[in-house]
Amino acid sequence: MPDLETALKRIRDHGDSMIEGAADMLRRLVRDTGDAIGAAEGSILVPSEDRTHLKFLVSVNPALDGSDVTVPVGESVSGYVFSSRQAMAKVNPESVGRSRVDKIANNQTEFLLAVPIMDDDGVYGVATFVNRKPDTEWVPFSVEELRLGQSFGEIYATALKLYRKIEFSVAVAGIEISEHASEFGLGEISGNDSGSALARKYRVPALIAEKSLVLPEREREILLKMSDLLGEYAVSPSLEDEI
Numbered sequence: 001m002p003d004l005e006t007a008l009k010r011i012r013d014h015g016d017s018m019i020e021g022a023a024d025m026l027r028r029l030v031r032d033t034g035d036a037i038g039a040a041e042g043s044i045l046v047p048s049e050d051r052t053h054l055k056f057l058v059s060v061n062p063a064l065d066g067s068d069v070t071v072p073v074g075e076s077v078s079g080y081v082f083s084s085r086q087a088m089a090k091v092n093p094e095s096v097g098r099s100r101v102d103k104i105a106n107n108q109t110e111f112l113l114a115v116p117i118m119d120d121d122g123v124y125g126v127a128t129f130v131n132r133k134p135d136t137e138w139v140p141f142s143v144e145e146l147r148l149g150q151s152f153g154e155i156y157a158t159a160l161k162l163y164r165k166i167e168f169s170v171a172v173a174g175i176e177i178s179e180h181a182s183e184f185g186l187g188e189i190s191g192n193d194s195g196s197a198l199a200r201k202y203r204v205p206a207l208i209a210e211k212s213l214v215l216p217e218r219e220r221e222i223l224l225k226m227s228d229l230l231g232e233y234a235v236s237p238s239l240e241d242e243i
Contacts, residue, residue: 008177008189015170022163023066026058029159030127033152034060037145038136039113039129044156045071045078046125054078054097054126063105071097078114078126085123087115087150089141107131113141115153117160124160127153171202172209 030042043059053070073079076097081088093112102109109130117125129149132139141149181189212220 004184005186012177015173018166019170022166023058026159030060037149038133040131040133042129044125044127061105069104078128081114081116082126085116085118087146089113089146091140111140113149115149117153117156119157124157127156168202172206175206
């Protein structure tokens with residue numbers, strides 16, 4: 001049934017392009033911010049699942065963009081900004097995380113500006129900006145630039161939530177594509193590795209979302225309150241083995 005397979009692959013490929021388009025939107029925002037505050041490079045870092053490390057979601061540095069490079073939350077300036085939700089500007093920052101990133105990025109960080117990506121609902125990551133453009137090459141980031149960076153961080157929160165919603169929708173579609181392929185005896189409609197990872201990541205949330213659609217409004221409100229409680233009293237990874 002090649003026509004059925006083609007149809008499913010077309011949906012899958014479109015989903016992949018939607019995610020890449022959202023990632024490109026984030027990269028453009030980073031470039032816009034770099035231009036506004038005079039930064040040579042910039043990145044968006046998001047927490048790992050256990051929130052002990054930050055990983056590069058996008059970066060204007062090709063060596064870091066979408067890479068598996070991580071920095072420890074407990075031993076980096078970016079990690080401190082993520083945990084404390086306080087923006088920082090540093091000259092010649094020294095940390096385990098920064099030294100490792102510099103080596104991989106083939107760069108020497110002279111100036112670093114890091115701002116939390118957050119809104120009233122929580123903190124989603126950190127935006128980091130490294131070194132200066134040629135016209136301000138040896139001038140540290142100013143207080144005004146730090147404040148402007150914080151404003152961009154608030155905008156990034158909206159952009160990151162949009163990215164995650166696209167990612168979630170594509171993952172849900174991917175799960176359904178696999179189910180259709182199995183039903184029609186087509187085997188696995190293989191996508192890229194990131195697509196398979198997304199399907200695993202969002203399988204349970206997708207099932208919950210599907211169930212919630214058929215619930216009356218009152219029950220959906222109860223489900224939302226339960227999720228708020230789970231978020232408030234989330235068990236840390238270090239305590240999981242004790243339960």
